[in-house]
Amino acid sequence: MDVLTAANRLSRSFAPWRILALALAMTFWSSAGPATAQTADTTVAAEAGPVAASDRSPLAPLPLSSPRATFESFQTLSQEAVDTILEAIDVASNNTAFFDTAEVRALKAEGVEELMKAAQTLDLSAVAPESRETVGVDSVLLLKEILERIDLPEISEVPLSVDAAPGSDRPIWTIPETEIRMVGTPDANGTLRYKFSPETVRRLPEFYARVRHLPQQTGSEVDFYRTFTLGPGLSAPIELYSTLTRLPPSLLRDYAGQAAWQWLAFGAVTLVIIGGCVILLVRAFGRPATGWHARRAVSLLVVVALLGVYRWLNDDIINMTGRVQTLIEEIVLLLQGLTLAAFVVLVFNSLARRIWTVPGVKREGLDASLVRLAIRLTGIILAGFVLATVATRLGMPLYGVVASLGVGGLALALAVRPTLENFIGGIILYADRPVSVGDMCKFGGVQGTVEAIGLRSTKIRAVDRTLVTVQNSDFAEMSITNFSRRDGNLLQFDFGVRPDADGSEVMKAIAEVAAQLRDDPRIQKDSVRVQVRETPEADLQLEVRAHSLLADWSSFLEMRHKILVSVLDTLKPHGILRHDGELANG
Incomplete structure (x- = not known):
């Protein structure tokens, strides 16, 4: 195969994960030298005509103001991508480096950028954000193949403006004799921007299947979309590509858009990576864990990394394409999101348990319970944020989910009302x-x-x-x-007084007891009260009242006992106690 033929193939393959494989294949197959490569470059450029977009500012928006502008943007950017990639191959053929030089990498990056700009002519709003790049590039490749197999109007015949379609408030232009449509949609500034409709993007594989048997307008007989779809991905080494070209025809046969060898490699990678993740999780969570659950946390992070490797292998090595790759991307993202959410909850639950080990924090206290609750709620909120981000990337309508949670939350609140009341009581x-x-x-x-x-x-x-x-x-x-919580304790004694007691002895006893109490540093001096009163039963009692400065109950009881004995010893010599010192109350 000469460079011209290879370049002709290359002009019909735009998926970025295929560019390196194609460039390596061109370098491997080519033996004609730089002059032949230059001839291929010149030939393709001459067929495409002048590159009108080369004079645009890098910050200028893509011209999509009319069907003609959108159609021309798609054709021009596609050709620019081809020219840039061919230039990269030409540069690579002039050196003997195994890996790409900085110049080649820059040219390929520029080509990929132009390819992604071409995808801006497609309305991908119906595609999940996570898969828009994959679907966009595949759609550009499919649309390019389709347009090369049908009769297209001259660029001057493509309208600059169209009226709104019957039954619709948006203008629609359809390529004659096809179902390929452009729809004008107002942007944030109210300016109409024409893009190939979401319905067209969705049906591109169907359209391709209808026209793939038709001859190409360029005269080539090679179905390059199918040829390079069945090849390895962006990161595949040249040795792998060379080996695949020598496989038996049965392994290169197309099954549901993928080669047989790709399905076999996909099954093997799935068995190894996904099986390894399952075994890792079973070992980590199948046994009791203590402390920080470090083994489980590390296992979850390893699973996230393995899922990323799984996606990379299928995308850049095996080169699974189309709907299969889209499903892989979405499923991997969902599993990574769930695993990361579980990791966040696990880490924050471990932090909550560590609160018990902090010096001075009582495990049974409300403070520890509330701090643990706050930490766990933070983990749940962060995990919810991770899942919400994943849902957004998957194109799920979060407003519907939030509305459902609102109704479900109300029902849940009614069902757990007693628990909520107790929780609020704990907060109080x-x-x-x-x-x-x-x-x-x-x-x-x-x-x-x-x-x-x-x-x-x-x-x-x-x-x-x-x-x-x-x-x-x-x-x-x-x-x-x-x-x-008392700042002290009340010291209180009531002694029965004999009705025939000598009044002077009673006054002496009162003075001595009051002085004794005031001299005690553990008693508040101005709180001392010692007096005689008459009970409802007409008995006389000697009341002793004072506030102790001891707040600790055990210390107070010990002090009370000693003071009571001391007061009794003071009162007995005066002979005023009824029944030899009967204690009425104490």
């Missing part, structure tokens, strides 16, 4: 902080020590050692007495 307890873990409190006739405060309920260890569980919604509405 967190905001007001009437009790904390370890506090001695009294509520609703129950007295005990708080052992745990959760998001749903609070657990109290009663004084009889029973465990009382109270729903947060009820606990937040109760009147709670927190003994542990």
